[in-house]
Amino acid sequence: MQRKIYNELLAWKNADSNKPLMVLGVRQAGKTYIINEFCQKEFTNYAYVNLLENENIVKLYEKSIPSSDKYLELKALLNLNLDAEDTVLFIDEIQESERIIAELKYFCEQHNKVKIICAGSLLGIKLRRSHFSFPVGKVKMITLYPMDFEEFLIACGESILLDVIKDSFNNNKNISLELHTKALHLYNDYLITGGMPEVVKNFIDNNRDYVKCDSTILSNIVESYLNDMNKYVKSNVEALKISRTYQSLPSQLSNNSAKFQYAKISKNAKAREYESAIDWLISSNMVLEAKAVKKPSIPLEGFVDINSFKLYLSDIGILNSILKIQPVDIINDRLSLYKGVIAENYVACELKAHGHNLYYWKSDNTAEIDFLILTDEGIIPIEVKAGNNTKSKSLAIYMEKYKPKYAIRISTKEFGYNHETKIKSIPLYATFLL
Numbered sequence: 001m002q003r004k005i006y007n008e009l010l011a012w013k014n015a016d017s018n019k020p021l022m023v024l025g026v027r028q029a030g031k032t033y034i035i036n037e038f039c040q041k042e043f044t045n046y047a048y049v050n051l052l053e054n055e056n057i058v059k060l061y062e063k064s065i066p067s068s069d070k071y072l073e074l075k076a077l078l079n080l081n082l083d084a085e086d087t088v089l090f091i092d093e094i095q096e097s098e099r100i101i102a103e104l105k106y107f108c109e110q111h112n113k114v115k116i117i118c119a120g121s122l123l124g125i126k127l128r129r130s131h132f133s134f135p136v137g138k139v140k141m142i143t144l145y146p147m148d149f150e151e152f153l154i155a156c157g158e159s160i161l162l163d164v165i166k167d168s169f170n171n172n173k174n175i176s177l178e179l180h181t182k183a184l185h186l187y188n189d190y191l192i193t194g195g196m197p198e199v200v201k202n203f204i205d206n207n208r209d210y211v212k213c214d215s216t217i218l219s220n221i222v223e224s225y226l227n228d229m230n231k232y233v234k235s236n237v238e239a240l241k242i243s244r245t246y247q248s249l250p251s252q253l254s255n256n257s258a259k260f261q262y263a264k265i266s267k268n269a270k271a272r273e274y275e276s277a278i279d280w281l282i283s284s285n286m287v288l289e290a291k292a293v294k295k296p297s298i299p300l301e302g303f304v305d306i307n308s309f310k311l312y313l314s315d316i317g318i319l320n321s322i323l324k325i326q327p328v329d330i331i332n333d334r335l336s337l338y339k340g341v342i343a344e345n346y347v348a349c350e351l352k353a354h355g356h357n358l359y360y361w362k363s364d365n366t367a368e369i370d371f372l373i374l375t376d377e378g379i380i381p382i383e384v385k386a387g388n389n390t391k392s393k394s395l396a397i398y399m400e401k402y403k404p405k406y407a408i409r410i411s412t413k414e415f416g417y418n419h420e421t422k423i424k425s426i427p428l429y430a431t432f433l434l
């Protein structure tokens with residue numbers, strides 16, 4: 001399936017700087033698949049190493065010998081001249097060797113014509129908890145997120161509809177009612193499947209028939225996530241706290257406090273007891289953090305309220321799987337309160353996948369703006385509505401107080417712009433264009 005990160009991989013290959021490339025991302029997002037496809041298509045010579053399956057290379061880098069000797073032995077083990085033109089080495093599950101991660105500095109400085117890509121499960125956690133120094137400035141890092149809605153449409157063969165959506169967005173014009181309805185139906189499909197490639201492929205292979213789809217794929221992914229929580233932890237107690245925190249997220253998202261509540265984990269939970277667990281989940285890319293800002297000014301990070309934040313699930317399909325939501329519940333609009341929760345989590349995933357750090361604003365009283373994004377036109381507030389009821393007291397308060405150039409309202413309504421209120425209307429299915 002087509003992934004937009006492929007263009008970033010190409011840019012890395014063609015760049016003057018030959019820093020090793022490290023691809024981060026949540027488990028099952030498709031890192032191995034897309035890197036393998038890229039290496040096979042774009043290079044003449046390609047070696048793949050999975051450190052979970054190749055202990056010889058792990059043991060090699062544990063030896064107390066010079067890096068130059070390790071490099072020669074590595075080429076011999078691979079039976080590949082890494083210095084040859086148009087050659088690439090893909091090291092998968094690199095988190096299994098902290099020494100190889102540290103050795104990336106040597107590759108960058110002494111063999112800067114060698115192309116190396118590395119990836120791994122829970123790699124973000126391993127980097128934060130490594131006992132060896134990370135080669136800062138010597139490695140290029142990018143993140144692969146689950147498939148966004150645009151990639152989902154491409155996978156579904158809806159490229160023409162995609163072109164129409166882009167044209168309507170760019171020219172701020174209405175889309176036909178028929179295509180608007182079709183796009184909303186596909187948005188509902190995406191809420192059910194989410195962006196995990198295996199789930200999307202299963203949906204397409206079964207002609208988009210939910211009855212025929214394997215409903216266990218998502219639940220198995222969630223189970224693998226829970227199993228992962230025993231890896232790279234300081235103790236069994238920390239693993240338990242990580243699990244409890246993760247499983248509290250659906251209820252966290254439905255509360256009205258506009259921030260993460262430790263009491264949702266357990267009655268007497270305290271922030272200091274769960275900081276490590278939350279850091280683990282963020283580092284694993286299993287959750288996305290949105291920071292509250294006291295004042296929407298540049299730089300947003302400078303006005304963050306360190307005591308207020310939200311956590312979203314990194315994939316909307318996983319959220320719905322944890323909530324045990326059935327396809328018929330989404331199709332027949334039977335979600336009540338959680339309809340808004342799901343729409344907000346969906347928008348968080350889309351914004352994050354397109355390079356936006358997640359921020360939101362809340363007043364001292366009850367007003368709250370779901371997201372703030374920094375653009376060339378300043379800080380733009382975003383309000384998310386799951387349906388077509390777009391009245392919002394909070395947005396009116398924000399507009400009056402801070403007077404942004406315009407605001408964005410995401411809902412089931414069509415494209416449009418109100419010159420009086422300065423609110424740009426964007427359908428939920430077009431969020432990826434922000």
